[in-house]
Amino acid sequence: MNYWLMKSEPDDFSIDNLQMSEQQTVAWQGIRNYQARNYIRDQIALGDVVLFYHSSCKVPAIVGLAKISSDAQIDISAFDNRSPYYDVKSNTNTPRWWQVDIQFMAKFSKPVSLKQLKADLALQDMVLVAKGARLSVQPVTPLQYQHIMQLTILK
DNA sequence: GCCAACGTTGGC
DNA sequence: GCCAACGTTGGC
Numbered sequence: 001m002n003y004w005l006m007k008s009e010p011d012d013f014s015i016d017n018l019q020m021s022e023q024q025t026v027a028w029q030g031i032r033n034y035q036a037r038n039y040i041r042d043q044i045a046l047g048d049v050v051l052f053y054h055s056s057c058k059v060p061a062i063v064g065l066a067k068i069s070s071d072a073q074i075d076i077s078a079f080d081n082r083s084p085y086y087d088v089k090s091n092t093n094t095p096r097w098w099q100v101d102i103q104f105m106a107k108f109s110k111p112v113s114l115k116q117l118k119a120d121l122a123l124q125d126m127v128l129v130a131k132g133a134r135l136s137v138q139p140v141t142p143l144q145y146q147h148i149m150q151l152t153i154l155k
Numbered sequence: 156g157c158c159a160a161c162g163t164t165g166g167c
Numbered sequence: 168g169c170c171a172a173c174g175t176t177g178g179c
Binding site (some may be wrong): 033034104131133134 | 157163
C-alpha cells in the first residue's frame, strides 16, 4: 500500500465537493501531465491512500484523506471535444490519459498548510516542498505520511 | 496580477 | 536530439 498527494483547486473541486459526491467518490479525470499519468497508470493501486491538497487558493494545504477506489481506467474525457480536458492526440486505439476513482476518507479539522510543511525539517524531501515542484499527482513516503498525520493529531 | 519554475512543442 | 519559444502551474 502506497501513499500519494493529489492537488485540486478548491474553487474547482474541494474536499467538501468530494465528501458530498455520490458514494463520496469521483473519477479523477483531466490529468494531462505525463509523470502524473505514469503514476496513475502504472503505480497507483486500489486501496492506496491520498493526501488531498488544495492548491491555488488562500491557504494552500493538505485538507484531508481519500483512498484509491478503482483500478486505472482510460480517461475518456480526452475524447470529448466539448470537455476542457479534450486532447485531439488521444484516441481509443492509443489512449494517452488515464484516471482512477478516489473516495473520501476524512477531512482534517485543521488543514496542514504548505507553510507548515515547508517549515518542517522532517518534510524537506517531500515532492511538494522541493523547490518548484508542480506535479499534481506525487508520491509520499510512509514516514512523510506518518509525520503529517502526527501534525494533524497534535493540532 | 506577477512571475519563477517547469513542461511541452516544433523547427532545424 | 537540441533548444528556443511558448504555455501552464501555483505561490505570493
